[in-house]
Amino acid sequence: MIPLRTLAPILTSATPRRTALAAGLALAGLALAACQQDITTANPVCVAAICENFESNQLASHWHASNSARVSLSKEKVFSGRQALKVEATGAGYNRSYLSLDLTPENGLDQPREIYGRMMMYLQGDNALGGDFTFLQADGPARATSGAPENTVVNYRGRLDGRFDHFMGNYDTRIDADGDGKTEWLTDCWQHPDFEYSSAGAADNVAPAKPYLIPHDQWACVQWHFNADQNRLAFWLNGEELSALTIDANSGGTGDGCIDPNTQAGVWTGPAYFSQLHIGAEQYHKTTLPRTLYIDNLAVGSSMPGCDADAD
Ligand SMILES: [Ca+2]
Numbered sequence: 681m682i683p684l685r686t687l688a689p690i691l692t693s694a695t696p697r698r699t700a701l702a703a704g705l706a707l708a709g710l711a712l713a714a715c716q717q718d719i720t721t722a723n724p725v726c727v728a729a730i731c732e733n734f735e736s737n738q739l740a741s742h743w744h745a746s747n748s749a750r751v752s753l754s755k756e757k758v759f760s761g762r763q764a765l766k767v768e769a770t771g772a773g774y775n776r777s778y779l780s781l782d783l784t785p786e787n788g789l790d791q792p793r794e795i796y797g798r799m800m801m802y803l804q805g806d807n808a809l810g811g812d813f814t815f816l817q818a819d820g821p822a823r824a825t826s827g828a829p830e831n832t833v834v835n836y837r838g839r840l841d842g843r844f845d846h847f848m849g850n851y852d853t854r855i856d857a858d859g860d861g862k863t864e865w866l867t868d869c870w871q872h873p874d875f876e877y878s879s880a881g882a883a884d885n886v887a888p889a890k891p892y893l894i895p896h897d898q899w900a901c902v903q904w905h906f907n908a909d910q911n912r913l914a915f916w917l918n919g920e921e922l923s924a925l926t927i928d929a930n931s932g933g934t935g936d937g938c939i940d941p942n943t944q945a946g947v948w949t950g951p952a953y954f955s956q957l958h959i960g961a962e963q964y965h966k967t968t969l970p971r972t973l974y975i976d977n978l979a980v981g982s983s984m985p986g987c988d989a990d991a992d
């Protein structure tokens with residue numbers, strides 16, 4: 681088997697360069713155009729532990745697609761090269777269209793307790809505001825000290841909230857030993873930017889600040905930092921830190937709320953380590969509509985891959 685990192689030679693990685701990012705994103709049109717023109721001549725080397733640009737003829741065997749019909753390589757939209765990952769969420773209740781990777785030494789990371797990541801994401805505008813979904817998840821086994829039952833899986837998630845299609849953080853814990861479809865260790869916590877929403881009508885609605893809105897019909901750079909030891913989640917969108925979403929010691933380890941705030945006292949307790957990474961779409965609610973997104977240029981490692989790394 682060819683190691684994944686050798687399949688994706690066009691990515692580069694860099695420590696965070698906020699100024700460079702901001703400048704690069706101010707020139708996003710230029711950068712995107714440059715990337716979409718001809719990457720075959722680009723020759724930067726991806727130095728992140730995990731890199732994937734989706735250019736191979738088929739998904740490498742270490743990637744596990746939850747369903748090959750809705751998680752596929754596509755030439756319809758690309759950020760780099762000739763292909764990207766196409767994800768089609770069906771709407772109308774729970775469905776999962778994930779591409780998953782075990783975080784093992786063979787795949788570039790050995791059960792890390794801290795990961796940084798970057799991916800380019802293109803959310804189609806069709807069915808905008810059509811319910812929420814997770815597009816990024818890292819998970820692993822609960823720490824024994826959390827009090828969670830054995831075999832509980834802890835999920836750190838980057839998620840879209842369909843009220844404004846804005847970025848939100850989500851924490852969940854899953855154990856269903858009795859097989860009734862319900863977790864026996866319920867948390868399901870959320871963290872949002874400021875907004876006002878009334879189901880009575882849009883007139884009173886106040887959307888989150890623009891940096892928190894996930895753009896439609898264009899590529900956006902999503903970055904994240906998860907630290908299990910520090911109970912930390914942090915996100916960036918198009919190079920801007922989404923500081924209102926950060927969960928860490930400064931936030932008291934908690935977010936805006938949880939379905940059951942008593943479990944773990946609402947603290948987003950990290951897993952013992954991250955054992956899997958998932959990208960794609962997972963929807964939950966009956967009212968969700970079908971959504972299509974594309975993902976390209978994934979990089980994950982022990983330092984932050986930049987948004988502008990591929991703009992040459
Ligand atoms: Ca590509």
Ligand SMILES: [Ca+2]
Nearest residue numbers: 856858860862
């Ligand atoms: Ca159960």
